[in-house]
Amino acid sequence: MPLPHLPLDAITIGANADDWPAAITAAGDALVRSGAATSAYTERMIAVIREFGAYIVIAPGLALAHARPGADVLTDGLCVVTLADPVAFGHPHNDPVSVIVGLAVTGADDHLQFVAELANVFNDPTVIPALAGATTAEFVQSVFGQS
Amino acid sequence: MKIVVMCGIGLGTSAILKVNTERALERLDIDARVQATDVAGVRTAAADAQVILTSSELVDAIGKTNADVIVINNYFDVDELVAKLEVALGS
Numbered sequence: 001m002p003l004p005h006l007p008l009d010a011i012t013i014g015a016n017a018d019d020w021p022a023a024i025t026a027a028g029d030a031l032v033r034s035g036a037a038t039s040a041y042t043e044r045m046i047a048v049i050r051e052f053g054a055y056i057v058i059a060p061g062l063a064l065a066h067a068r069p070g071a072d073v074l075t076d077g078l079c080v081v082t083l084a085d086p087v088a089f090g091h092p093h094n095d096p097v098s099v100i101v102g103l104a105v106t107g108a109d110d111h112l113q114f115v116a117e118l119a120n121v122f123n124d125p126t127v128i129p130a131l132a133g134a135t136t137a138e139f140v141q142s143v144f145g146q147s
Numbered sequence: 148m149k150i151v152v153m154c155g156i157g158l159g160t161s162a163i164l165k166v167n168t169e170r171a172l173e174r175l176d177i178d179a180r181v182q183a184t185d186v187a188g189v190r191t192a193a194a195d196a197q198v199i200l201t202s203s204e205l206v207d208a209i210g211k212t213n214a215d216v217i218v219i220n221n222y223f224d225v226d227e228l229v230a231k232l233e234v235a236l237g238s
Contacts, residue, residue: 052208055154105158115159115163
């Protein structure tokens with residue numbers, strides 16, 4: 001299973017966010033815009049961080065916003081938000097965050113394949129800085145091998 | 148050998164860590180099973196595991212365990228995983 005489609009309306013360049021909940025909300029808004037989830041999913045992504053901490057900041061500058069599958073996930077979806085100014089999430093090594101990848105999955109079992117594809121993209125250490133500096137949504141699509 | 152990768156909800160981040168841990172093990176030529184779990188399931192999942200890999204944020208949630216707990220900073224850095232697994236597994 002390849003990555004879910006990353007449509008242009010699931011990409012936000014240079015979002016303004018004062019704090020991490022605002023940054024996650026920008027990712028949630030992108031998933032809502034592209035039809036992958038409802039706004040209830042945004043609240044659940046924020047709740048995961050409130051419960052477990054900033055562990056979703058899995059690499060320097062990158063947060064992987066996600067929650068469990070649920071009725072608020074309409075279809076498997078991916079979004080990318082870059083921030084105008086980096087935001088601290090409270091991670092001891094990987095703060096501040098300038099890129100948020102949002103993930104919505106309909107089932108826990110079938111998402112492993114496209115997460116592997118996501119790992120393929122990000123195992124290249126130049127990708128996070130490249131995304132952080134992106135000026136167009138089309139460029140972000142190309143980083144993920146999509147158009 | 149069994150290695151447990153743990154995140155808050157048992158998917159997404161732990162799945163990425165699972166994929167890259169398997170890549171690191173392949174590079175080290177070590178045969179091990181990698182199981183992803185969440186905070187709630189780690190006690191059961193790690194009962195027969197040698198190693199638990201997770202984020203610094205979640206170490207306290209593991210509680211008492213006989214497994215070696217390894218903190219991974221960059222989930223996409225297979226070199227970091229190789230180096231830390233090499234130390235933990237003594238190969």
